[in-house]
Amino acid sequence: MAVEINITYEGGLLCTAIHGPFKKTLITDAPVDNGGKGASFSPTDLVATALGTCMATIMGLVAKRSDLNIDGLQVQVIKEMTADPVRRIGSLKTRLVFPKGKPISAADRAKLEAAAKACPVKQSLHPDVKLLVEFVYPD
Numbered sequence: 001m002a003v004e005i006n007i008t009y010e011g012g013l014l015c016t017a018i019h020g021p022f023k024k025t026l027i028t029d030a031p032v033d034n035g036g037k038g039a040s041f042s043p044t045d046l047v048a049t050a051l052g053t054c055m056a057t058i059m060g061l062v063a064k065r066s067d068l069n070i071d072g073l074q075v076q077v078i079k080e081m082t083a084d085p086v087r088r089i090g091s092l093k094t095r096l097v098f099p100k101g102k103p104i105s106a107a108d109r110a111k112l113e114a115a116a117k118a119c120p121v122k123q124s125l126h127p128d129v130k131l132l133v134e135f136v137y138p139d
Contacts (some may be wrong), residue, residue: 091129
């Protein structure tokens with residue numbers, strides 16, 4: 001299934017992207033360290049966002065099929081850039097914190113973790129991007 005996204009370069013390092021099917025708008029800005037104002041998500045911030053939301057979404061699909069409730073899952077992605085050999089994303093550190101009061105068995109944890117690690121965004125990233133993933137379950 002194809003999705004059309006239309007992007008306009010507005011000038012001043014700003015872009016407006018429109019999601020074709022639903023006409024939702026997203027604005028990007030270059031980060032301060034790359035000449036922008038840092039007033040919105042940068043394109044590489046969107047990669048980090050895509051990784052975290054993809055993991056959560058795929059885990060949500062598994063949870064739904066397994067009759068698990070992971071509502072309230074918190075995902076933190078820390079993106080670090082590198083300039084060697086070129087400016088690019090160097091690492092993405094992802095921390096998934098499950099909500100308290102919703103126990104998850106070891107078998108279900110394994111299913112959820114496998115789902116997160118198999119998410120399409122993660123599978124699409126270049127192998128030189130260091131990916132660290134931490135799963136945190138309540139005591």
